[in-house]
Each structure stands twice: as C-alpha cells, then as structure tokens.
Amino acid sequence: MELLGTGSEASRLSDVLFTEAASASIHMAKANLPKSLFVQHWLDLKWDQDFVTCLRTCLMKPEHLDWMDHIWKALDVTTQIVLGR
Numbered sequence: 001m002e003l004l005g006t007g008s009e010a011s012r013l014s015d016v017l018f019t020e021a022a023s024a025s026i027h028m029a030k031a032n033l034p035k036s037l038f039v040q041h042w043l044d045l046k047w048d049q050d051f052v053t054c055l056r057t058c059l060m061k062p063e064h065l066d067w068m069d070h071i072w073k074a075l076d077v078t079t080q081i082v083l084g085r
C-alpha cells in the first residue's frame with residue numbers, strides 16, 4: 001500500500017490521525033506547510049496541492065518526560081489504526 005501517494009492524501013491522514021490521537025488524549029496541533037519545504041526531500045510524493053498538513057507536538061514542561069512512554073505507545077497504536085494495520 002502506498003501511504004503518501006499525494007499531498008492531499010498525506011494531509012488527509014494527518015487530519016485523521018489528529019482526530020484519533022485526540023480521542024486517546026494525545027493532543028497535537030496541525031500546520032499547513034508549503035510544499036517548497038518538502039519538494040526536494042519527498043521525491044515520491046505527487047504534489048496535487050501547494051501545501052501538506054503536518055502534525056506538531058511539543059513537550060512544554062519537564063514533567064512531560066515522565067509521560068513519554070505513554071505518549072509514544074498511544075501514538076503508535078493510533079497510527080496503526082489509522083493506517084489499517
């Protein structure tokens with residue numbers, strides 16, 4: 001299965017993962033970033049739009065480090081669900 005065939009599909013998957021992660025109490029932010037940041041690196045992506053939606057996470061406090069294992073596990077499970085694995 002081709003995961004990131006187009007910019008719109010990558011953006012769609014980011015939107016779905018954003019929603020699914022929130023249901024697992026993992027709250028992220030979305031950013032629409034211009035294709036100019038990625039076009040030289042994501043050579044296999046077909047750019048059918050001028051941006052791609054990316055997810056952003058940030059640890060704000062030292063005590064967040066205590067939650068890293070939980071956060072990564074929740075994101076892994078959520079990603080597997082979104083990708084249908």
